[in-house]
Amino acid sequence: MATNSNTNPNTDPQQPDLHTQGTADRTQGTLDKAKGKLQEAAGKITGDRKTEAKGKAKQALGGAESKVGQGEQKLDDKLNQ
Numbered sequence: 001m002a003t004n005s006n007t008n009p010n011t012d013p014q015q016p017d018l019h020t021q022g023t024a025d026r027t028q029g030t031l032d033k034a035k036g037k038l039q040e041a042a043g044k045i046t047g048d049r050k051t052e053a054k055g056k057a058k059q060a061l062g063g064a065e066s067k068v069g070q071g072e073q074k075l076d077d078k079l080n081q
Helices: 017-048 049-079
Strands: none
Touching: 017 049
8 A cells, every 4th residue: 555755644634723612612711701700790690699600610621721722822833843
């Protein structure tokens, strides 16, 4: 079986590159943080401590997701130097 020397095994058209995936993760993380802030505020206003706690947890999840996205982008930048 012949192999194509021009084929880069790291560029699968079915799989987004790390930079694109990182951007998506950072965007989703930012959205989750915003949703969490709204949920936390709603919990404070209504006195619902469970909703408030869920909002804080969603903010933490969003922050972590944003950090993962940053890491993916930095890794992609290093790999493409």
